[in-house]
Amino acid sequence: MVDFEVVDISHVDVDAPEVGDGAPDFTRPLVNDEYWQDTALSELYNEGPVLLVFHPMDGAFPATYVWNEIRDRGWEGREASYGDLQVIGVSVSSPYEHKTLIQERGIDSRLFSDPGAEVAEAYGIDWELDGMTGVREPLPAVFLVEEGTVRYAWVAEEWPDFPNYDEIEAAIDDL
Amino acid sequence: MSRSEAAITLYRLQACPYCERVVRVLQDNDVPYESRFVEPMHSDRNVVRRISGKRTVPAIVDENTGVTMSESANIVEYVEAEYGDQETDTGVEA
Numbered sequence: 002m003v004d005f006e007v008v009d010i011s012h013v014d015v016d017a018p019e020v021g022d023g024a025p026d027f028t029r030p031l032v033n034d035e036y037w038q039d040t041a042l043s044e045l046y047n048e049g050p051v052l053l054v055f056h057p058m059d060g061a062f063p064a065t066y067v068w069n070e071i072r073d074r075g076w077e078g079r080e081a082s083y084g085d086l087q088v089i090g091v092s093v094s095s096p097y098e099h100k101t102l103i104q105e106r107g108i109d110s111r112l113f114s115d116p117g118a119e120v121a122e123a124y125g126i127d128w129e130l131d132g133m134t135g136v137r138e139p140l141p142a143v144f145l146v147e148e149g150t151v152r153y154a155w156v157a158e159e160w161p162d163f164p165n166y167d168e169i170e171a172a173i174d175d176l
Numbered sequence: 177m178s179r180s181e182a183a184i185t186l187y188r189l190q191a192c193p194y195c196e197r198v199v200r201v202l203q204d205n206d207v208p209y210e211s212r213f214v215e216p217m218h219s220d221r222n223v224v225r226r227i228s229g230k231r232t233v234p235a236i237v238d239e240n241t242g243v244t245m246s247e248s249a250n251i252v253e254y255v256e257a258e259y260g261d262q263e264t265d266t267g268v269e270a
Binding site: 038 | 213214222223255
């Protein structure tokens with residue numbers, strides 16, 4: 002990541018769960034390649050660990066980059082401490098946009114739709130976008146959730162910023 | 177409505193009047209259901225075809241009875257027969 006301006010976002014008030022904290026539960030439409038259905042995060046982590054990936058709205062290049070990398074690393078469905086790992090995206094985009102992203106990027110994971118950014122707020126990572134009045138979204142962030150407890154946490158500190166995929170992979174391997 | 181609580185799954189399209197008709201009869205009869213929203217494009221509705229043999233919505237799957245059904249008129253009739261409240265049927269409103 003060079004050749005473009007990286008902006009300091011230390012002014013954003015972040016209050017995200019840390020390793021060992023409980024992951025705030027929530028219900029939102031969960032989108033797969035065929036349909037969407039209201040689903041609670043707890044329903045997911047009761048079945049297996051969840052890698053919760055907050056990213057900018059679908060169509061922004063970071064969303065594309067992040068999903069390309071995750072898809073190529075083959076994390077979805079990896080055998081874990083209990084059940085299989087579920088990679089779950091979250092953005093403010095609508096279910097229709099999530100379906101398009103899933104199709105265009107060949108994503109085999111599911112995404113929550115959080116248009117009001119209340120989930121981002123519950124995770125203490127919501128921020129107002131400059132130049133898009135009234136639009137709030139999550140800072141890029143990744144939480145690995147095992148039985149409701151955060152096992153790995155990362156929140157962007159500049160803009161744009163990308164997860165450390167090797168670090169996440171190590172956390173997945175440690176489950 | 178949590179996934180584990182409702183026996184009826186309703187496949188629906190946002191703002192589809194026939195789907196809303198089914199929603200209304202389910203709600204009127206206090207029948208728990210969960211919604212699965214599909215896309216307007218017929219070609220994107222393979223999940224509905226897999227369960228019902230057709231791509232039309234609304235469609236329901238009732239795990240209580242093993243019934244899968246399409247067409248709103250059929251579904252309304254089914255829901256009222258299977259879950260209908262006798263008093264409402266005879267016009268005695270609360």
